[in-house]
Amino acid sequence: MISLLRNQRVRNTLLQVLYVGSLSGLVLACVMIARRNLAEQGITSGFDFLFKSTGWDVNFSLLPATANDPYWWYFLIGIVNTLFLGTVGLMLATIVGTIVGLARTSSNELARLLGRTYVDIFRNIPLILQVFFWYAVITHLPTPRAAHEAFGMLLTSRGLYLPIPNVGRAALVAAVVAIIAAVALPAWLGRTSRLSQPIGERLGIQLTAAATALATAAVILAFGRLPDLPLLDFPALQGLNLKGGLRIPPEFSALAIAIAIYGGSYIAEIVRGGFKAVGKGQMEAALSLGLSPWRVFTLVRLPLALRAMLPILANQYVWLMKATTMGIAVGFTDFFMIVALTINHSGQTLEAIGILMTGFLGINLSLAAVFNRVNKAIALKGNQLRG
Amino acid sequence: MNSTQSPGAAVHIEDLDKYYGSFHALRKINLCVQRGEKVVVCGPSGSGKSTMIRCINRLEQHDGGRITVLGTELNDDVGNIDGIRREVGMVFQHFNLFPHMSVLENCMIAPMMVRKRPRAEAEATARGYLEKVRIPEQAMKFPGQLSGGQQQRVAIARALCMQPQLMLFDEPTSALDPEMIAEVLDVMVTLASEGMTMICVTHEMGFARRVADRVVFMDGGEIVEEAPPAEFFTSCRSERTRQFLSQVLGH
Ligand SMILES: Nc1ncnc2c1ncn2[C@@H]1O[C@H](COP(=O)(O)OP(=O)(O)O)[C@@H](O)[C@H]1O
Numbered sequence: 001m002i003s004l005l006r007n008q009r010v011r012n013t014l015l016q017v018l019y020v021g022s023l024s025g026l027v028l029a030c031v032m033i034a035r036r037n038l039a040e041q042g043i044t045s046g047f048d049f050l051f052k053s054t055g056w057d058v059n060f061s062l063l064p065a066t067a068n069d070p071y072w073w074y075f076l077i078g079i080v081n082t083l084f085l086g087t088v089g090l091m092l093a094t095i096v097g098t099i100v101g102l103a104r105t106s107s108n109e110l111a112r113l114l115g116r117t118y119v120d121i122f123r124n125i126p127l128i129l130q131v132f133f134w135y136a137v138i139t140h141l142p143t144p145r146a147a148h149e150a151f152g153m154l155l156t157s158r159g160l161y162l163p164i165p166n167v168g169r170a171a172l173v174a175a176v177v178a179i180i181a182a183v184a185l186p187a188w189l190g191r192t193s194r195l196s197q198p199i200g201e202r203l204g205i206q207l208t209a210a211a212t213a214l215a216t217a218a219v220i221l222a223f224g225r226l227p228d229l230p231l232l233d234f235p236a237l238q239g240l241n242l243k244g245g246l247r248i249p250p251e252f253s254a255l256a257i258a259i260a261i262y263g264g265s266y267i268a269e270i271v272r273g274g275f276k277a278v279g280k281g282q283m284e285a286a287l288s289l290g291l292s293p294w295r296v297f298t299l300v301r302l303p304l305a306l307r308a309m310l311p312i313l314a315n316q317y318v319w320l321m322k323a324t325t326m327g328i329a330v331g332f333t334d335f336f337m338i339v340a341l342t343i344n345h346s347g348q349t350l351e352a353i354g355i356l357m358t359g360f361l362g363i364n365l366s367l368a369a370v371f372n373r374v375n376k377a378i379a380l381k382g383n384q385l386r387g
Numbered sequence: 388m389n390s391t392q393s394p395g396a397a398v399h400i401e402d403l404d405k406y407y408g409s410f411h412a413l414r415k416i417n418l419c420v421q422r423g424e425k426v427v428v429c430g431p432s433g434s435g436k437s438t439m440i441r442c443i444n445r446l447e448q449h450d451g452g453r454i455t456v457l458g459t460e461l462n463d464d465v466g467n468i469d470g471i472r473r474e475v476g477m478v479f480q481h482f483n484l485f486p487h488m489s490v491l492e493n494c495m496i497a498p499m500m501v502r503k504r505p506r507a508e509a510e511a512t513a514r515g516y517l518e519k520v521r522i523p524e525q526a527m528k529f530p531g532q533l534s535g536g537q538q539q540r541v542a543i544a545r546a547l548c549m550q551p552q553l554m555l556f557d558e559p560t561s562a563l564d565p566e567m568i569a570e571v572l573d574v575m576v577t578l579a580s581e582g583m584t585m586i587c588v589t590h591e592m593g594f595a596r597r598v599a600d601r602v603v604f605m606d607g608g609e610i611v612e613e614a615p616p617a618e619f620f621t622s623c624r625s626e627r628t629r630q631f632l633s634q635v636l637g638h
């Protein structure tokens with residue numbers, strides 16, 4: 001018995017069991033106490049409310065929404081809105097961050113100065129102020145009658161109006177999947193079998209894959225097209241208001257811009273750090289082989305910099321994803337705001353907060369898991385590197 | 388530039404000056420290396436050996452004098468620089484392999500990208516040179532999975548895959564554990580015996596004795612002395628050289 005306790009494996013397992021056991025016990029105790037207190041106040045706990053209709057409206061939803069819809073559908077709307085805002089915000093922030101970060105590592109002094117100024121300014125203004133600022137700017141844009149117009153898009157104080165295809169919902173979803181495949185497929189093909197084709201031919205295969213996916217998207221759109229309507233539904237003025245197209249509300253735009261600019265300033269620093277971490281030696285070796293500066297960048301500097309950036313970038317993304325909860329400050333119906341409204345209307349505080357936490361945990365853990373996989377897949381192999 | 392038979396020296400350096408800011412790193416260097424010649428450069432740390440050898444393929448830009456490599460003058464002309472880098476291989480103290488590529492990819496990338504060789508040909512060449520540096524079985528591994536000596540041999544193979552006319556070595560064995568030095572030097576001796584033009588910065592005096600046609604001694608950014616090894620090791624003229632030799636040979 002004593003000798004069993006000396007065994008390292010047994011000891012570790014025992015500690016795990018103790019740890020998990022006491023943690024579950026604690027959680028269970030909390031839940032029981034909370035239930036009793038709530039019951040005393042006459043509030044029924046449980047998740048039955050999920051199936052009742054909400055009775056209130058949301059101001060923006062990618063999914064169809066009416067006040068008759070049940071709570072669980074509203075939570076889904078909130079999660080989709082959060083993911084939409086997060087995706088747009090993170091993509092824009094990455095673009096901004098890459099440009100500013102590259103400017104900061106450039107050999108041009110003016111570019112470096114501009115990059116530095118950008119980072120210093122936008123990293124030091126709290127995100128919520130930036131959200132309010134952009135919200136104020138956007139809501140002071142011209143009225144629908146005097147809208148700014150470009151490429152069929154209308155920019156007004158009521159939001160950004162985009163033309164959308166007059167296509168059935170299912171076809172639209174399928175087309176989006178095909179377009180995502182057009183981007184993902186070439187990337188995936190590039191990763192597998194790096195040596196089985198010459199680089200020139202590999203590019204050919206990648207382009208073919210992308211073209212096929214895009215063609216599929218076009219075919220789906222053509223067939224899913226609603227009858228007797230033009231392919232694109234352009235927003236247009238009717239009376240005092242704009243009809244048609246997709247309205248991106250000012251709340252969404254303000255949040256997306258603020259996250260792009262604020263997040264971009266952090267990502268710029270990560271990008272800069274990544275490029276600085278690449279050894280000069282590798283680049284000199286590449287140059288000494290006669291590779292052109294562009295090839296040195298794409299084949300050596302960028303791939304190595306990306307590997308240095310990725311772990312920190314993943315943290316930043318998770319962090320920015322959580323920052324989408326700023327939506328409540330300007331009234332964008334993201335997941336957090338839906339939960340807040342639910343608490344107001346249904347009184348199911350604990351359950352709603354539990355759902356909120358589980359939802360965000362799910363989103364962020366998946367994000368982290370994806371990055372971990374990518375990280376592992378591209379990690380430098382071996383432990384004998386120096387210099 | 389492109390013909391192997393073109394007459395004249397492989398490297399011709401005249402009155403080379405190099406400054407780092409206000410620091411005068413190379414002072415009026417003159418050096419001529421014939422095709423097929425093997426030159427060993429030695430000298431105390433900080434004497435400018437690396438700087439000089441790196442000027443030959445424009446990893447450093449010189450500030451005065453003329454450098455002519457394989458008949459092409461090294462100046463701001465990008466075409467000249469590219470042409471010279473294609474024909475001049477370099478091996479570094481810290482190997483500088485591309486850690487995200489397999490050994491084979493390390494060796495194939497430049498022939499495919501720069502010389503536009505088809506993949507099959509580039510792979511055959513790469514495998515040939517990996518055989519030559521005695522690590523054909525490591526082709527699919529990554530640099531980080533190899534010992535220092537193996538990594539340096541890959542670096543030599545990578546440079547050779549471009550089929551250069553001149554090889555530069557900057558202290559190729561200085562970062563290696565003693566038991567790995569021999570395996571790298573063996574490869575270099577073989578390369579020398581096949582007639583490769585070589586300029587080696589090294590403190591391996593045994594190697595210098597065996598393969599060098601000439602030993603060049605540098606100190607304080609100047610070439611102090613140059614002589615065939617037999618003469619260099621027995622009857623050097625300058626006090627600085629004698630002192631340096633007693634340090635590297637002394638133990
Ligand atoms: N990039 C640089 N900037 C400033 N000084 C340098 C740089 N590279 C080398 N030096 C200086 O030039 C001198 C010669 O350096 P180097 O050629 O590396 O010497 P060696 O290879 O003989 O040890 C040294 O004093 C070194 O400090």
Ligand SMILES: [Mg+2]
Pocket residue numbers: 436437438558
């Ligand atoms: Mg040196």
